[in-house]
Amino acid sequence: MSGALAKLLCLGLLVLAPACQQLPAPAVTPPPAAVTATPASGYAAVAPVVSPESRYVFGWGEIPAAVAKPRGGSTQGTAVTLAPAQPLPLASIAAAGDAFNRDRAAILALAGDYRTSFHFMESLGLTTDYHPARSYHSWATEHIRVITDTGRFISLQHTLVMFFSNPNGSASAPMLTKHWRQDWTYEDPDLHTFRGDATWARRRPSPAEASGAWSQAVFQVDDSPRYEALGRWEHAGNLSVWTSERAWRPLPRREHSVRKDYDVMEGAHRIVLTPTGWLHEQNNWKRVAGESVSTPRYVAAEIGLDRYERITAPSLAAADEYWKKTGAYWALVRRVWTEEFARRERFTLQPKFQDKALFEHHFAYAEKLAEGQPFDAADAERHTRATLTGFLGGPPAR
Known part of the structure; x- marks a missing residue:
């Protein structure tokens, strides 16, 4: 295995990799326009420490410091330059003549060069022996390209193009690998949904379910299926958001090697366009068993926020x-x-x-x-x- 691939495995961005230590974000150069400056770390400041043994975590209050510290990677990225914010609705959406073309414009707007940050935190437990788990935090610089657009079908391919800080302060050569893919299909009559136990099966929604909806199918780095769900875009003023139905997913890569107490991630998610890119918001239930069990059991709920912020540097043209x-x-x-x-x-x-x-x-x-x-x-x-x-x-x- 190459050193580059091993590093991405450690970051937890590729496959079912063990958790590493906390991953510092790349430094940030703010855009030239009048945009609120981002803290040097790239993320919001941590609340003041009340004692050496505890930390404040939103939604939980004071919890042990060892639990409050997120898990993730351990590599330092080089500085990035954020692109100027764009007013919403985007010009391409405002110019679209109907709902179908507004939806298409929103999906196509997901393409570009981004600094991506991944944040996941359990929000509640449902067992008597539950204790708050460590949250997850990681980052990437990522290129998203349109590889297919036939009108009613759009395929977006993610590629990691990452630069790391060497011990002497210099930047590494770009480390590049194929990442995940998302396929969007309008009024999709044929979905392939996850059923647990590494199994997928066909689901044919009714015409009423599919009418006006877009499916989003997500694929692993090797183009094997991950999950698929129907959802609908809403465009109201400066808001453009796609909201999915509740669907099943395999354990995410960040969880597979560190959690053995559940088998299925069940949840809904939203994609929202923002002035600086887009946000993928998840509301997940951690389910113990798949479709073979008549009475489900859940161990916890989780919220996730994946932020895609447009960048102008470094160049991700290596993709x-x-x-x-x-x-x-x-x-x-x-x-x-x-x-x-x-x-x-x-x-x-x-x-x-x-x-x-x-x-x-x-x-x-x-x-x-x-x-x-x-x-x-x-x-x-x-x-x-x-x-x-x-x-x-x-x-x-x-």
Whole structure:
């Protein structure tokens, strides 16, 4: 495994990685316009310490200092320059002639270069032995590009392009890797939803459910499915917000290796456009068992705030070169997955095939292309089909 990939595993941004220590945010250069300055750390100041043993945490009050300190990564990022704030509604939304095109403009506005911060905190417990868990905090610099736009379908690909501070104060070369993907489909008649136990199954919403709605399907770094939910955009004055239905997700990467007391993340989420980018807000329930259990049991609730703030520096253009070299391969992976979705009413993903996780198979192949190996479409297709068939336990039953 490369040093860059190992670092991203430690950050908890890629796969089911162990938690690391708290991750300091990159320093911030505010935009030139009259925008409120961000603290040097990039985040709100911590409340004054009442005693060496406790800290104030919003919503909890005084809790032990060891619990109040968030978990996350341990790497220092280089400075970023925030883009000037834009008035809302965005010009592209204001100019749209109808609700459908306002929705499209809002989805397309999610693309760009961002400093991203991830914040998660449990807000309550539902068991007699519950104690507040440590919150989670991490960061990234991330490029989001439109890879497909057919009108009623828009696909947005996230790519991490991260710069780290070396011990001598210099900046590292960009560390780049493919990240998650979000697909938006208007009036989607065919969803693939998580059912627990590494299993996904087809869900066909009624015409009334799908009318005017957009599904958001989220995929892992290896293009395997994560979750999918229907939701609706609302545009009112300077507010543009998409609100999802309540849906299931696998344990998030930040939780998988440190929590064994629940199996399913069940919740709703919102995406809100802001003058400086957008916010992904989550309200999650941590559920013990999946659909095989008639009476659910929940251990806790959690709130999450993922902030995407537009930046003008550093340049994240390294993503362009990566996609020039690897884009054809990842397009093939997406096509094969689309075919598998069409063929399978239900499927379970195996954790390993040939002693490797799915992302390891795909990342190793893509890395050869990124290093300059020519793309061989026939070889790539053989590799992709054999790999996915192995993880899906063979072809579907007839």
